[in-house]
Amino acid sequence: xxxxxxxxxxxxxxxxxxxxxxxxxxxxxxxxxxxxxxxxxxxxxxxxxxxxxxxxxxxxxxxxxxxxxxxxxxxxxxxxxxxxxxxxxxxxxxxxxxxxxxxxxxxxxxxxxxxxxxxxxxxxxxxxxxxxxxxxxxxxxxxxxxxxxxxxxxxxxxxxxxxxxxxxxxxxxxxxxxxxxxx
Amino acid sequence: xxxxxxxxxxxxxxxxxxxxxxxxxxxxxxxxxxxxxxxxxxxxxxxxxxxxxxxxxxxxxxxxxxxxxxxxxxxxxxxxxxxxxxxxxxxxxxxxxxxxxxxxxxxxxxxxxxxxxxxxxxxxxxxxxxxxxxxxxxxxxxxxxxxxxxxxxxxxxxxxxxxxxxxxxxxxxxxxxxxxxxxxxxxxxxxxxxxxxxxxxxxxxxxxxxxxxxxxxxxxxxxxxxxxxxxxxxxxxxxxxxxxxxxxxxxxxxxxxxxxxxxxxxxxxxxxxxxxxxxxxxxxxxxxxxxxxxxxxxxxxxxxxxxxxxxxxxxxxxxxxxxxxxxxxxxxxxxxxxxxxxxxxxxxxxxxxxxxxxx
Numbered sequence: 001x002x003x004x005x006x007x008x009x010x011x012x013x014x015x016x017x018x019x020x021x022x023x024x025x026x027x028x029x030x031x032x033x034x035x036x037x038x039x040x041x042x043x044x045x046x047x048x049x050x051x052x053x054x055x056x057x058x059x060x061x062x063x064x065x066x067x068x069x070x071x072x073x074x075x076x077x078x079x080x081x082x083x084x085x086x087x088x089x090x091x092x093x094x095x096x097x098x099x100x101x102x103x104x105x106x107x108x109x110x111x112x113x114x115x116x117x118x119x120x121x122x123x124x125x126x127x128x129x130x131x132x133x134x135x136x137x138x139x140x141x142x143x144x145x146x147x148x149x150x151x152x153x154x155x156x157x158x159x160x161x162x163x164x165x166x167x168x169x170x171x172x173x174x175x176x177x178x179x180x181x182x183x
Numbered sequence: 184x185x186x187x188x189x190x191x192x193x194x195x196x197x198x199x200x201x202x203x204x205x206x207x208x209x210x211x212x213x214x215x216x217x218x219x220x221x222x223x224x225x226x227x228x229x230x231x232x233x234x235x236x237x238x239x240x241x242x243x244x245x246x247x248x249x250x251x252x253x254x255x256x257x258x259x260x261x262x263x264x265x266x267x268x269x270x271x272x273x274x275x276x277x278x279x280x281x282x283x284x285x286x287x288x289x290x291x292x293x294x295x296x297x298x299x300x301x302x303x304x305x306x307x308x309x310x311x312x313x314x315x316x317x318x319x320x321x322x323x324x325x326x327x328x329x330x331x332x333x334x335x336x337x338x339x340x341x342x343x344x345x346x347x348x349x350x351x352x353x354x355x356x357x358x359x360x361x362x363x364x365x366x367x368x369x370x371x372x373x374x375x376x377x378x379x380x381x382x383x384x385x386x387x388x389x390x391x392x393x394x395x396x397x398x399x400x401x402x403x404x405x406x407x408x409x410x411x412x413x414x415x416x417x418x419x420x421x422x423x424x425x426x427x428x429x430x431x432x433x434x435x436x437x438x439x440x441x442x443x444x445x446x447x448x449x450x451x452x453x454x455x456x457x458x459x460x461x462x463x464x465x466x467x468x469x470x471x472x473x474x475x476x477x478x479x480x481x482x483x484x485x486x487x488x489x490x491x492x493x494x495x496x497x498x499x500x501x502x503x504x505x506x507x508x509x510x511x512x513x514x515x516x517x518x519x520x521x522x523x524x525x526x527x528x529x530x531x532x533x534x535x536x537x538x539x540x541x542x
Contacts, residue, residue: 132198144203144204161215
């Protein structure tokens with residue numbers, strides 16, 4: 001067998017994006033103030049705030065306000081959500097799928113379970129679809145291949161099956177319990 | 184749901200569970216009664232199938248040199264390569280068609296025995312033997328020329344189609360095309376006969392596409408697509424793009440693209456992706472044109488198997504490749520190490536995960 005047809009080398013070809021001229025607009029960007037439920041104030045650029053569908057529609061309804069109260073949102077997850085959205089805006093201006101994927105992956109890896117789970121209701125309330133996708137997938141990845149007991153404690157759920165019922169369920173789909181990761 | 188510490192709203196939990204691979208979803212059934220019921224809830228099933236549909240994979244049957252044992256390899260852009268087992272069928276089978284998470288398999292030792300299974304949930308259905316079988320002799324070899332599977336996720340039903348030329352014992356086939364259709368709701372076969380003269384290559388036969396309630400096959404002369412409308416049992420012809428018909432030396436392959444019929448045209452230098460966005464008007468639209476320069480040496484032996492908006496998956500003799508359309512990057516997903524008697528593209532199918540129950 002000749003090696004030239006049998007195992008051709010794969011080369012990668014990347015289309016180079018046309019270099020973007022540095023057109024950082026000099027005009028001052030409008031700031032919007034967000035107020036968390038624990039009364040912390042966040043000043044963010046308008047473009048970032050508009051990533052939050054909830055905030056956006058708040059402004060459409062009452063354009064004259066300058067502070068948006070967020071009664072369901074505490075400061076810590078909010079600051080993390082803002083951090084995420086700031087980065088996403090950079091990717092919008094300069095699309096780079098690989099870099100975006102890398103950033104999104106790093107963003108969730110460095111967070112604790114609690115941080116992730118705390119951010120989900122915030123992303124949900126603010127209707128940030130991209131972030132919600134990233135977070136849901138990240139949580140799914142963390143509970144994947146874990147024991148049932150681990151998943152229960154992760155979500156704070158009580159077992160409402162009797163021991164017999166649970167044993168019967170485990171027999172029904174025994175293959176699904178093979179190869180559990182350590183908690 | 185027990186929301187003792189008010190910690191995640193139910194709709195969020197549903198979104199997380201919809202992203203779990205099937206195995207872990209089934210394991211999660213034991214978490215609590217609500218989660219147990221959830222996995223068969225109609226809304227959840229729909230959501231799960233939608234999320235999973237974004238992840239298209241290539242399924243290849245790899246047989247070892249003795250050809251006695253074969254395994255199914257699932258190659259996928261985000262989860263990598265995994266092995267899929269059909270051992271739960273307790274039979275030696277060959278995958279004949281794949282549609283929306285279900286596989287139609289034929290038994291190797293028992294001719295005429297067909298299964299439809301969901302390899303992810305390990306549910307399967309043994310199809311009743313069609314009563315026509317002893318009377319009908321499909322040509323050649325008594326095997327149906329076309330095996331198709333149409334699986335409608337929204338109404339949870341599927342059809343299996345076996346079609347081929349009829350041959351009376353001792354005679355040449357006379358153009359009588361026999362078609363038997365299995366309906367999962369009635370658990371019965373129906374039969375109808377037509378007269379036609381279409382030819383199919385092996386690759387044409389493997390690449391059956393189910394969209395708009397019809398099954399589609401490309402014919403070997405590459406001038407039209409043969410379609411079977413499963414609602415009214417009518418065969419008809421659909422034209423290919425002019426450029427595909429009239430360019431000499433090009434190959435064409437039939438795939439699905441986001442619920443649309445799609446044709447991949449391969450010439451020496453280009454791979455063109457055509458899609459029929461509006462099924463009624465039968466107008467073709469050129470979706471993309473991909474340079475084959477970086478895989479030049481391989482072009483004669485590449486076969487597109489499956490695609491999404493972002494990726495095209497192709498099989499060669501020993502490799503599964505993926506092309507990322509946005510970044511224009513080619514990558515190898517999988518390769519067989521030892522020499523296999525059959526090329527990978529010979530038994531490669533597009534596949535996606537679903538929790539469709541075939542019972």
